[in-house]
Amino acid sequence: MMPRLSADHNGATLIELVMTIVIISVAIAGVVGAFALITGRSADPLNQTRAVELAQLYMDEIITRKYDHNAPQGGVPRYSGPCNISTEEGAGNRGQFNDVDDYDGLSDSPPADAQSPLSGYNGFTVEVNVSCDAAGVDLPAGQAKRIDLTITAPGDQTFSFTAYKANF
Numbered sequence: 001m002m003p004r005l006s007a008d009h010n011g012a013t014l015i016e017l018v019m020t021i022v023i024i025s026v027a028i029a030g031v032v033g034a035f036a037l038i039t040g041r042s043a044d045p046l047n048q049t050r051a052v053e054l055a056q057l058y059m060d061e062i063i064t065r066k067y068d069h070n071a072p073q074g075g076v077p078r079y080s081g082p083c084n085i086s087t088e089e090g091a092g093n094r095g096q097f098n099d100v101d102d103y104d105g106l107s108d109s110p111p112a113d114a115q116s117p118l119s120g121y122n123g124f125t126v127e128v129n130v131s132c133d134a135a136g137v138d139l140p141a142g143q144a145k146r147i148d149l150t151i152t153a154p155g156d157q158t159f160s161f162t163a164y165k166a167n168f
Contacts (some may be wrong), residue, residue: 048157051124055149059147062163065099067168068100068101085131090102091093094112095115101145103128110122110125132143145164146162147161
């Protein structure tokens with residue numbers, strides 16, 4: 001006697017299996033694409049953080065210098081000469097820079113402190129420009145110098161920072 005086949009089939013057909021494979025493969029392709037996008041940009045926040053740290057290092061160094069070469073130590077009395085930019089000290093030797101003007105035109109690649117290159121900043125470039133533009137602060141003309149710091153990170157990401165050194 002032959003076994004009877006019931007009307008209830010508990011298996012999956014070939015068409016159902018193929019459709020399941022297609023749906024799963026499309027979902028996996030989307031997830032892999034998202035991971036590829038995230039992985040490609042994972043260095044961006046690190047470079048941004050490092051650029052901010054580097055800018056803080058340079059700005060701290062520059063801001064601690066005198067307003068002008070002829071300004072008295074401590075800034076009192078206030079320097080009364082015209083605002084001009086002249087790089088008279090050190091000629092590239094940052095250890096001898098004594099006023100904000102000396103940093104004008106500075107370009108470091110790799111970045112360095114006053115004595116030696118900084119480790120871990122390969123591929124970064126720092127450029128400094130100093131001007132007598134005080135339009136961003138509420139001071140009379142010639143009473144502040146604008147310091148523009150541009151940091152270029154690996155991958156040609158550019159970060160710009162600005163600070164003012166007041167005449168005091």
